[in-house]
Amino acid sequence: LLSAYSAANYRKDILQKVLYASSSDRWEESSLNMIKGSVGKCYSSRRPLPLAQIMCQCTLGDPCYWSSAPSPDENSSEFIIFQGETFSLVDSLLVRPYQASWHPGSPVYGPKEVIVEFLEPLSSDIAYPALPSRKFAVNEFRSNAEFDNVERAYYRSPALPLSHSRGPHLLRLPKPQLLIGGRIRLIFRGKYQRQTLGGDDFYMCLNPCKVFGI
Helix, strand or coil: CCCHHHHHHHCEECEEEEEEECCCCCHHHCHHHHCHHHCCHHHHCCCCHHHHHHHHCCCCCCCCCEECCCECCCCCEEEEEEEECCEEEEEEEEEEECECCCCCCCCECCEEEEEEEEECCCCCCCCCCCCCCCCCCHHHHHCCHHHCHHHCEEEECCCEECCCCCCCEEEEEEEEEEEECCEEEEEEEEECEECCCCCCCEECEEEEEEEEEC
């Protein structure tokens, strides 16, 4: 294995594209916004958040985040399946909940926990539904026999807790894990926040995530 110094030098975000997601609220809030090429300028801006989000245009109908479908259950889960590099030694991930400055109270729509799964390599390509897709519940996805192979994980991390804050949250695996085949599922368990614009449902909104490996 590489030394700690070498690992730090070669460590990078290995995510390449989004393959599938459990749900999306609106077409423009698709999970396609979760990949690094879609990162909103508002997250890294040093301007006050309301101004940064206006300049990013995520307050004006061009979201830089993914939003789940609404749920009445604060303990409901969501997931996103990514394609990463085919082989990598993964040690951590970065999760960035979205803070909606234009919603009353400027709420942060983050998950309570994250679980990392490495999915078994496929013998042939799975025909995922096109993204952005209609709203899928997790249970509906899991009951669909066409995607049984997609559900098989050879590595599953313990639940990694997040505080109810914008972050960013750097979460480390208990020890580095070898990713083979490149498919990663991030499971986001629990929702902290009800929407404050009206209604009683819980949402989860995230800026692009990163998974770090060498």
